Amino acid sequence: METTSDRDLPSCQHCREPGRTVRSRGRIDLIAELCDGCWNRLANRMAMDEGATAPPRPDPDDVIFVEPPNCVRCGSRFRVYPTVYDRWVNLSLAELPAKDVPPHFRWRLVNVASPYAPVVIDVFAVRVRGIEPLPGELVIPTHKMLCAGERAKQQSAEKSPDSDSNG
Numbered sequence: 822m823e824t825t826s827d828r829d830l831p832s833c834q835h836c837r838e839p840g841r842t843v844r845s846r847g848r849i850d851l852i853a854e855l856c857d858g859c860w861n862r863l864a865n866r867m868a869m870d871e872g873a874t875a876p877p878r879p880d881p882d883d884v885i886f887v888e889p890p891n892c893v894r895c896g897s898r899f900r901v902y903p904t905v906y907d908r909w910v911n912l913s914l915a916e917l918p919a920k921d922v923p924p925h926f927r928w929r930l931v932n933v934a935s936p937y938a939p940v941v942i943d944v945f946a947v948r949v950r951g952i953e954p955l956p957g958e959l960v961i962p963t964h965k966m967l968c969a970g971e972r973a974k975q976q977s978a979e980k981s982p983d984s985d986s987n988g
């Protein structure tokens with residue numbers, strides 16, 4: 822049996838500890854080289870920040886041709902997409918102009934093609950950030966933004982008479 826000294830293992834870029842779980846993270850672009858613990862904390866934080874807190878699909882290998890589930894709150898359909906950081910987000914089936922979607926809820930899909938053939942082998946959901954899209958540019962809102970049940974819950978929680986604006 823050959824044993825590898827921990828010194829020879831790659832080091833996590835966050836906690837600096839060398840370890841066997843340290844590897845490159847991120848599904849399209851490299852995010853960082855992290856150990857499992859640091860990666861999970863980072864991915865969970867990104868998921869909370871972006872609203873990608875959906876439970877994963879039962880069959881993660883079936884990437885594209887999945888019957889959209891129905892929301893238990895409002896009954897409408899949505900799609901579950903993986904993010905590039907191994908978390909999942911529920912997106913609306915329809916695109917909307919960016920002007921109708923608050924920045925926090927704007928997503929787009931990135932198709933990953935095979936390097937060997939012009940076929941899409943994977944689809945990821947990516948938050949629209951950085952450059953502001955044009956008002957008429959189509960983005961995909963999260964289902965949460967459109968969900969009637971979710972909205973009702975928020976409104977009853979707020980109950981502020983002056984919160985309405987004419988925007």
Ligand SMILES: [Zn+2]
Pocket residue numbers: 833834835836837838855856857858859860
């Ligand atoms: Zn670490």
Ligand SMILES: [Zn+2]
Pocket residue numbers: 892893894895896897964967968969970971
């Ligand atoms: Zn809903």
